[in-house]
Amino acid sequence: MTTSPLPAGPRAVAPAGSPCCAEYAGLSRRGLFRGLALAGATTAIGSAVVTASPARAASASSVLVVVSLRGAADGLSLVVPHGDPAYYRARPRIAVPSESLLAKDAMFGLHPQLSPLLPLWTSGRLAAIQATGLPVANRSHFSAMEELEDAAPGSTARVGWLNRLIGGDADASPLEGLHVGLGVVPTSLYGGAPVFAVKDVDSVEIPGADQYDTTGGRPRSLRTLWGGDTSPLGRGVRATFDSVQGFAPVQRAVDRRGRYPSTDLGRALADVARVVRGDVGVEVVTVDQGDWDMHTNLGTLEWGDMRRNAADLAGSVAAFFDDLGPTGDKVTMVVLSEFGRRVVENSNQGLDHGYGNVMLVAGAGVRGGRYYGRWPGLDTTLDADLLVTTDYRQVLGEVVASRFADASVARVFPGLSYDPVGFMRTA
Template sequence: MTIATPQTPEQMLDCGCPENRGVSRRNLFRMAAVGGLATATTLSGATLAFGAPAGTGTLVVLSLRGGFDGLSAVVPLGDPAYAKARPGIAVAAGQAKKLDSMFGLHPALKPVFKLFDNGTMAAVHAVGQADPTRSHFEAMAEMERAAPDSSLRTGWIDRTLGSLGNPGAFTGTQVGSGSMPDSMIGPNMKFAMNSIAGVKLSVGEDLVPLSRWRSALKTLHAGAAPELRAPMTNALGAVGKMGKLQKGEGRSAKDLGYPETGLGNALHDVARLIKADMGLRVATVDFGNWDMHVNLGKSDGGWMSNQLGEMAKALAAFAAELGADGLKRTTLLTLSEFGRRLEENGSGGLDHGHGNVVLALGGGLKQGVHGRWPGLGASKLVDGDLAGTTDYRSIVSEVLKKRVGVDSTADIFPGFKPKTVGLV
């Protein structure tokens, strides 16, 4: 599911990234290409992939767009170079939630402290991707295509759906955004919706029942090619399925402890779909506003603290709503295009970097912080950045195979041989 929580115009200008000052030719083509895949009205938030048999595992990808600073979230307190490089914004050891002799959690993540304690959450540090770049658009595009050194132009989630046989009446659904992420670009059918509550026909069913729409379309599309019939057939199928959930409206996101934001509403809808056992296989949720070149803030308040606090509150509510049974068949991973540089800049912020952290939430996780920590000493850095010692595709591969039911990721990540991470 993709819920977009973009930066404000002021924040985008403050960040100083020239990429954010207009629409690039690359993204213009991207938006045009994606527009051809949408099968229903779109809104601003989540991308869902449906169609698997009931009871199978679900992967939720929480995309932290803008370049998430993993060193602020899962803090390398045991590495002396960390505090030295960030005199104004470092998280002090006494303020962090200690995980082990090296790592601690930012205090704003307090809502999920107990999830780390009981093994429902874990992390992989020093995560990167092949051929790193400090361009937001290029890095995210490459991460979502996930096929470097190949001519493939589809996204890895679309290829995942294809490997599962693209089953069901509608395999991919987006909620909350007018354009799907690059990871979902490809031939497998997608469906776009604003929210569960927003999936409805413009003409009320009291005037034209859904059955009459279906009958009319069946007549209209008699003899038509499948690619012409499928979009509207899927759209009407989604209206019917979501109508059942709408009639069974339960407690609101606010009542369940979610923040009253796009992120909170998106994760609430994902949880409802998982609990309804509708065959959801992959959901992507966007949470932006991480491009903190200026005024990142101290650990007891400010931009980073507020962002982490919102995310932690949403994740804690998501876990609580799913409950033990829902978490057994759910794995959420955070992915971001790159991390931030080790050294604090002159504006109290952090410029674009490389290595990052991946947070995981769900069942079947191994407790702790995983991955090989390379260290932050000058000789260990890569152009001033944390080195990426674990390829993010190894993490995703492990989850897809052990938690989602994918037999092989050879066609999903072509030419890549995943290494064991030990997260699952």
């Protein structure tokens, strides 16, 4: 396999839990923060990580939410090719029965645990694009994550595609780009434009600004200490002060977490909904769902990791759009994973690392209720992959072109010969 050469720097975030692959074991939170510190000026105050720039909040007309299924989700289980007989020959124990599928057409159907998404599907706000992926197969989780999120094959520049989307302007507000989760900036957001990362929205605060500081003296002291510092760290600290202040409307937004699954993804998307309703100028948001590396115990309809994760994904996404109500008319969500799984099940009722996958797109601008992509057919040889017929950047590029009028697909995805798939409405 071949991948684009990349310099040392921040790595992608590993899924939570105990993954099957030893590849995850070498990645530490300390290493992530060290990578961020080496690659550019960042500031961590409270639970927030901010790259240096003043914050100037402004309303966003379009919001893109990117949900990354960390660990390589099996798209052939989520959106099942029941019309391809090779699928059932390849998976005698873990295949999803055709009669159980939802939203079936002649070839595809949704996993039954995705039933909370049916209202989005039937209302034309959810689409699936099959046989998507990287231009060249890459079965290393973290190398593939970085390649996917840089989205600039052959480039050594340390800039992610979402950072290019929000403009690459060092004087922009950090609040335009946000990660909700571990408080670590993912590769897709990293670059010249300042961004913001939080563990959760309620814990964004200046240390010491609590109920015991009745006069506000501690934050004033910190501002005095760093107010005249012209170093990158000083600029980063001041940017954090401004960002925390600008983030306040999000914290005042109603918390409807009780409507969501009680999971990491559910809690994160509940926070993202508050961010959208707070309307502080956030344009792009990233969220992770982990534990998709199912080498063992992928399971059946009655038990297993796929049943659990699919239910969490569907329940969380459905609750998110329900929570937003009419405000969701400006939100588009993309769900993707670093690569797919092999066609043929292994001896542990799981699947090993593969290639092609499915992408889901929901919300504003989507021509939903349909399956898109050119199906290449499946093979049942031991190492068979779902081949990629649509470069994943074509999918992301179509979202960018449809939802961000001032953005250039050529700048966001350098070297891509853009060819729309057709799942988004034109402006």
